[in-house]
Amino acid sequence: LSLPIVGTKDHVSSFNRENILSFFNARYKSDNLILAAAGNLKHEVLSDLVGQAFGSIYGETLPSQGNAPVVTSKVAVLEKDLEQVHLIIGTLAPSATSPHRYSSFLLNAILGGCMSSRLFQEIREKKGLAYAIHSYLNPYMDVGSLGIYAGTSEERVQVVVDLILEELKRLRNNPLSEKEMVQAKELIKGNFLLSMESSDNRMIRLAKNEIFFERYIYPEDVMASIDAVSAEDVRNLACEIFTPYTITLAATGRISEKDLSFNFDN
Known part of the structure; x- marks a missing residue:
């Protein structure tokens, strides 16, 4: 991928x-x-x-899919003459069929999935270190990824990287507040209900349900599953995926690998 x-x-x-x-x-x-x-x-x-x-279209039998690759922590930098440094910090995340997928939705929303998220508020609104910063999920059949994107100046890259890593540690080490959980749940449920107003989104959702689950998952079941996630569920997931062995950094811009210190420890 x-x-x-x-x-x-x-x-x-x-x-x-x-x-x-x-x-x-x-x-x-x-x-x-x-x-x-x-x-x-x-x-x-x-x-x-x-x-x-x-009905009459026949073909060969395809080989079964291979196993998901083993992910290790690494740093990759592409030096390029750009106005900003663009960076992504990523790690493993639950797959699209994982029972922990709803916890990942909430974790992403709280971390950087909206304008009230921790990264957006801390790095953009409070400190003004990056105009664009957000987190996102890529859930696939057998594995998923969680990424954090930021665009900043070459002078501020290290500060931004350090702040992102510090926020990951906070999510892993400190309990989540009830206010954050409620806000994240309402955001996700609201976006889900809005998406159901589009025929295109309904069609895509039908197809994904068949691909991933081979059955239809009713909207009320989705809402109930989101509500059922606890703060401890989200924190446990953060402990599982934010580790020194899987966190990876990729960056491009007027910067070299020796300019970056990337150390995510326990």
């Missing part, structure tokens, strides 16, 4: 008709296809149309 899925220039240049047909025939067959729809239509009518259009 760290590399562009399109491939290299040489690989793309080498593609021919046989390559593309082979790829299509192996993957685009009825056993591998999920078709989701939302709007003014009847399920029975759509099912008949899909059967007529795709």
Whole structure:
């Protein structure tokens, strides 16, 4: 996932008709296809149309997916003549099917997922060290990642990195307040309900439910699962993923690796 899925220039240049047909025939067959729809239509009518259009498409059996790679802590810096230094600090996170995924939603919201989050308030609003700073989740089938992005000047990079790491330690070592938990839950539930007003989002959610769970998860079940997460659940997750063995830093700009001190200890 760290590399562009399109491939290299040489690989793309080498593609021919046989390559593309082979790829299509192996993957685009009825056993591998999920078709989701939302709007003014009847399920029975759509099912008949899909059967007529795709029911006779057969292909090869794909090999099973490999295991998730082992993640280790590292620092990667690309020196580039840019106005700002762009950096990401990342670590492992629960997968899209993990029972801890709702805890990760709350952890992300509290850390840097909104304007009232800790990182946004501390680094941007209070100290003015970065215009853009936020955290985000990438949950996949077998593994997930949590990333923190910041854009700052080369003179402030070390201070920003140190403040981010300090906030990760605070989340791991100190109890969360009831106020933060309530705010994070209301934010996540509110965004979820707003997303349900879009037919596109409903369609995408249907497809993801089939891909990840092979069943439909009702909105009220999502809301109940969010409400069921405790402050201790979030803190336990922080202890699990914010470790010296998995925290990674990537940066690009007018900076070199020797300019950065990156030490996340227990």
